[in-house]
Amino acid sequence: MVCPHSVIRIKAYDPSILTSAPETFRSTEARDREWTGMRYTIQVAPEDCTGCALCVDVCPAKNKSETRLKAINMMPQPPLRESERANWSFLSIPEMDRRGLR
Numbered sequence: 001m002v003c004p005h006s007v008i009r010i011k012a013y014d015p016s017i018l019t020s021a022p023e024t025f026r027s028t029e030a031r032d033r034e035w036t037g038m039r040y041t042i043q044v045a046p047e048d049c050t051g052c053a054l055c056v057d058v059c060p061a062k063n064k065s066e067t068r069l070k071a072i073n074m075m076p077q078p079p080l081r082e083s084e085r086a087n088w089s090f091l092s093i094p095e096m097d098r099r100g101l102r
């Protein structure tokens, strides 16, 4: 909600979808009780991000392995552009069936 350019997307999906994911595509276990067994991804569109850092400023979560960092952090775009472009494209996987949401 904080991103002024709406370039952050979130999806929960069946783990079988990951068989065709790019090598650098990141996911984690979906922790909602109703999403048991599903995977969860938060992805930024690298070429549409303006670098305003609002998302990092408001993120309340710390990096568990490196406590001086947050769970999300700003990084130079050029080294990540190609891989994150592929990850963003992959996120066009089907939307969750909203009829199952409560």
Ligand code: SF4
Binding pocket: 002, 003, 004, 005, 006, 007, 008, 044, 048, 049, 050, 051, 052, 053, 054, 055, 056
């Ligand atoms: S840094 Fe990028 S992703 Fe984060 S809020 Fe700004 S435009 Fe959105």
